[in-house]
Amino acid sequence: MFGRKADTAVNMLQQGHDREFVQDATGTTPAVIDATFEVERGEIFVVMGLSGSGKSTLVRCLNLVHRPTAGQVVIDGIDIGALSPAELRAVRAEKISMVFQHFGLFPHRTVLENTMWGLEVRNVPKDERRTRALEALELVGLSGWEDSYPGELSGGMQQRVGLARALATDADILLMDEAFSALDPLIRGEMQEQLINLQQDLHKTIVFISHDLNEAMYLGDRIAMMKDGRIVQIGTAEEILQDPANDYVEAFVQDVDRSRVLTASAVMEEPIATILRREGPKAALKHMRERQITALFVVDPNRRLVGAALDDDVIAAVRAGSGKLDDILHSDVPCVSPETPLIDLLIPAADSRLPLVVVEDGRLIGVIPRVTLLAALGGSHSNATEDQDTATSSQEVE
């Protein structure tokens, strides 16, 4: 809430008036109105919204750099709004660190001195400060730059300093306010990858603010969609993509590069065209006729994929009186794992006459015919939707 009469504005909002109405009536701008969410330990939680949606204000409320007019911030069961200024500073120094959109580096301090800032604030002994800061710099790949000044580094390197400064304090919670938005696309991609890699070792609790949906979907374990100061939907990337909560979210996700967000498991279909290995060519031919298809996937009793049988070969085998499928099996079936993003399915799908096979631990769990793949990329609600829904919900159970 920015401006005077904040209390009146809060009351009006609680009575259900919308943002414009309150703004006109009180001259107060409510930046964040309703943002109730919990962030799990060790997850990357992305708050996603356009500029003006209140996301930057929201993240500053989490460490009370902006104090919310109403509401609570609870960290590890402690309401940090109720702490004394000194206690709050201790929480900031030990539990939360932050990375800023425009880096927020101190131009008059060297890279090393910047990185040591959080430890200096905490009065950590000088030697330890230095060691830990150097470790953090190594982690982000900036060893050897510690005596440079921020102004001498490129944007990407400056943000690495920002990240190192945040990591050096060993805080569990990392607030990242549009941390990569000011970087050019190539560097942004690199930094996103680096963050994911770091996160695999560090398991921080990260609240990441972004206005770039592709970034949000790439980084976020869960995503909160924000509009006009309110969180309108919280969910995983696939949940939001497949089941937008309202028109706003739907319009938003339209432009998303679905091929990078959706995975094979989300679009795969139930494998129907399968046959047990022992059944033989005659049974295979019968299956093909009945279902009017030209190929079958051959599995063993444990549903392990053995290979594929094609119509020509099956007919030839039947004519030759061969009793075994093994002789005519094609083993070069295009297999993919359930986590593969759709973008990586395109080339295998183009190269093969057969549908793609989704295999987990050697077991056949689904197939993706080209039509299904194309429909999923187009985002159309074709007959594939049903299968998608079951796939998504089964993921939720996991």
Add this chain to the structure above:
Amino acid sequence: MNLQDLRIPIGDWVDATVDWLTVNLDWMFDGIADILGSLIDVLETVLQWPPALVTIAVLALIALLARNWKFGVFTPLSFGLIVTMGQWEAAMSTLALVLVASVLAVLIGLPLGIIAARNQTFSAFLRPLLDFMQTMPSFVYLIPAIIFFGIGKVPGVVATIVFSMPPGARLTELGLRQVDAEVVEAGEAFGASPAKILTHIQIPLALPTIMAGVNQVIMLALSMVVIAGIVGAGGLGAEVFRGVTRLNVGLGFEGGLSVVIVAVFLDRVTSAFGSKASSRTSK
């Protein structure tokens, strides 16, 4: 009723206030006069007591360290000119007055600027006050200064402090407010106390602007100290004033030229410190 007949006796009120202050706070003014007087005397002695050549050598060294060899050569030559014009003692007296006045003006102005940068209400109150102090014709300050402190160097220095303080406060406030909000937030987000943020982030980053303010303070102090020559503050002001009253163009010019030389020296040295501060932060 005719508006011209209406007379608001602001002058009378000011007179009354000054009278009241003179009677009731006499002890305070005496104390201030004693402290200021001895400060000025000590500094004046330090500058005037050694042979002129020694002082000039020290000034030349300062010039060399602050800027470059060119300024290091220019300084002894120009101050040598002052000696040959017979204005050395007066120039050193003026320098002493300027230094005392500007140090005190900075000591008062900077904290005011810091408070103003952190407190909107105080800023709103301070700004018109500073405008007033700066635009009031400088001679006017001399009148109450004489009444409180008598004739001599002390009223000159007091009037100079009042007149030269505003840019110090103003530019300090400006400099602190211009520090990137995100950088300050970065300090805050890592749990730094307001005092630590002020001393380790805001002031270092605002230093170029603050130094520009200090430079302004010194230049204003120099111009005011010359005017204060009228009330017996001595120094180059007294020389210039003597030239004016005797219609002695030559004496007036020699005094004036000496003021210019001192001004150039002070300006170049202080602005050099300012740009040193900015070259570090802009890195």
